[in-house]
Amino acid sequence: MALLIFLLCGFTVHSGFVHPVSAPQVYDLKALGKPKQKYKWDMRPTVRVCSDSGVSISRAARAVKYWEHLGYDFDGVYGGSFSTCMNPKFGEIVITIPESGFSGEHMAATRVYTSNKSGNIVKAKIFILPKNANKDRVLEHELGHALGWSHYRQRYHMMHPQWMHGGYDSYGIRKLN
Numbered sequence: 001m002a003l004l005i006f007l008l009c010g011f012t013v014h015s016g017f018v019h020p021v022s023a024p025q026v027y028d029l030k031a032l033g034k035p036k037q038k039y040k041w042d043m044r045p046t047v048r049v050c051s052d053s054g055v056s057i058s059r060a061a062r063a064v065k066y067w068e069h070l071g072y073d074f075d076g077v078y079g080g081s082f083s084t085c086m087n088p089k090f091g092e093i094v095i096t097i098p099e100s101g102f103s104g105e106h107m108a109a110t111r112v113y114t115s116n117k118s119g120n121i122v123k124a125k126i127f128i129l130p131k132n133a134n135k136d137r138v139l140e141h142e143l144g145h146a147l148g149w150s151h152y153r154q155r156y157h158m159m160h161p162q163w164m165h166g167g168y169d170s171y172g173i174r175k176l177n
């Protein structure tokens with residue numbers, strides 16, 4: 001198994017002002033191309049929410065729903081204690097608190113593990129600071145990384161690297177197969 005991506009979301013905490021969601025401009029889309037999904041799952045991941053993360057099961061379920069509406073399948077959302085949260089099991093996306101050394105400038109980060117054999121994602125770990133646990137869109141964005149999506153610099157897009165410029169726009173991230 002290889003550790004392939006560690007995405008620190010340049011999600012610096014801002015004043016909390018949220019831009020209204022509007023249609024992306026065609027010109028920008030041309031310049032940017034489509035969002036890229038670098039890795040995929042070949043199974044339905046289970047989401048495990050660690051008790052110390054500050055994320056409630058219902059909050060996590062809401063984030064999962066965003067992706068379910070886009071065609072992705074999950075194998076449920078469950079709670080987890082400290083012992084089950086250190087290392088995600090095969091097939092799991094774990095939501096937990098950041099490891100030591102995590103910069104306070106970032107709101108969250110996601111680590112994705114892929115299989116050397118298949119190249120597909122086999123597990124993922126989402127790190128989130130408890131103070132950002134209930135912040136709009138943060139968990140949805142990190143789940144996007146856990147599903148293999150890279151950052152996408154289109155204003156109001158879910159995968160925008162900066163929280164203040166992001167939004168719920170799901171252009172190009174619907175599951176196709």
Ligand SMILES: [Zn+2]
Pocket residue numbers: 007008009010141145151160161
């Ligand atoms: Zn990110």
